Amino acid sequence: MNFTNKVVLLTGAASGIGAATAVKFSELGAKLAIVDRSKEGLKKTAENCLKHAKSKDQGEILQLVGDVSQPEDLECIAKQTIDKYKRLDVLVNNAGIMEDGTIENTSLKQFDCMIHTNLRSQFYLTLLLVPELLKTKGNIVNTSSICGMRSFPNTLAYNISKSGVDQFTRCVALELGERGVRCNCINPGVIYTNLQKRYLDEKAYEEFIKKAKHTHALARYGQPVEVANVICFLASDLASFITGHSVPVDGGRHAMTPR
Ligand SMILES: NC(=O)c1ccc[n+]([C@@H]2O[C@H](COP(=O)([O-])OP(=O)(O)OC[C@H]3O[C@@H](n4cnc5c(N)ncnc54)[C@H](OP(=O)(O)O)[C@@H]3O)[C@@H](O)[C@H]2O)c1
Known part of the structure; x- marks a missing residue:
């Protein structure tokens, strides 16, 4: 995998999967624009990226503080990325x-916030940047x-938002495929x-995390870098014939049936 001279825009980069993915892209030579709500978190990720950068030519990392649930923030994120780099090769909506x-205790406000953050943000940032992605293929x-592929009780709004991401991914893949733009999603x-x-x-978190031993075929939970590796693979030329795919990165959880 090689992202030398490629520009990657990645949201949710101050923590977890996004932070690990930013570092991985940096190791692989990408020029990065990273987005999150936390200025401090972004600064830490940018420092880690610079430490692991493949080359000095990758330059400074563009750190964009914004709320992806707010359309005006997304417009600003798209504009600032293109103003700085003049191109975009990879968009990671994370x-x-x-x-x-x-269904009995989710408020309308919670439902809207979940959909706006997890799904509408992906739709709108993609819409804004499709013209740039078409130029670079x-x-x-x-x-x-x-949760986008399977249903679990008591995370109703989250599950629905993530199912939407899977459907959104397939639709975009079909609409842009002929013009050389791929679109995939990962399902951790x-x-x-x-x-x-x-x-x-x-x-409650300790109990939740312990349960992973029984709910995942590999009998453990995963680490952010294990997801970052798959995101980078899908974004790379090694995945040149993969589009519209939902890729479980889930220790086999999608294949499990209670017995
Ligand atoms: N961890 C898992 O078990 C798991 C499983 C399946 C899917 N995922 C998905 O993986 C993605 C990354 O999550 P993670 O596990 O890495 O969690 P995380 O450690 O909480 O990282 C998510 C990052 O996204 C940021 N973010 C959330 N809402 C935002 C907004 N409106 N605008 C800008 N930034 C925002 C968070 O900032 P704040 O701190 O301000 O919220 C945080 O820095 C999410 O889409 C999640 O649904 C995670």
Whole structure:
């Protein structure tokens, strides 16, 4: 995999899967624009990227503080990326949030926030940047979840947002394929990040993470770098004949059936 002279825009890069993916792209030679809500988090990721950069020619990393659920922020992110680099080769729509909630206790506000953050953001940032991706015959990798392929109780809005990501990915792949732009998504199982720690207390998180031993065929949870590797593969020329695909990075969880 080689991203020398390629420009990658990656959201949700201050933490977890996004932070690991930014470092991986940097190791592989990419020029990066990274997005998140946390200025401090982005700074830390940028420092790690520079430490691991393949070459000095990759230059400074563009750090864009913004909220992907806000259309005006997405417009600014797209504009600043193109103003700086004059091109885009890879768009990674990764930022996301997760919360508990059923059909009986999810408020309309929570539902809208989940959809706007996890799904509408991917739609709008992609729409804004398709003209640039067509010029470079670039590609898109969206972060979905195993929850996009399977249904789990008590994460209703999250599951729906991620199913939307899988469908969005296939539609974009069909619409842009003939013009040389690929679009895929990854569907992680339980990965050790801050995602669930933001809404579960310490004890509940420990129980949740322990359960991965029984819910994943590989009998463990995953690490962010194991997802980053697959995102970079899909974005690379090694995946030149893969589009419209949802790739589970889930230790076999998608294949499990309770018995
Ligand atoms: N970890 C898992 O088990 C798992 C499994 C399947 C799928 N995923 C998906 O993987 C992606 C990355 O999650 P992660 O596990 O790496 O979690 P994470 O450690 O929480 O990282 C997600 C990053 O996205 C940022 N973000 C969230 N909402 C945002 C917004 N509106 N605007 C800008 N940035 C925003 C978060 O910032 P804040 O700190 O401000 O929220 C955080 O820095 C998500 O799409 C998630 O759904 C994760």
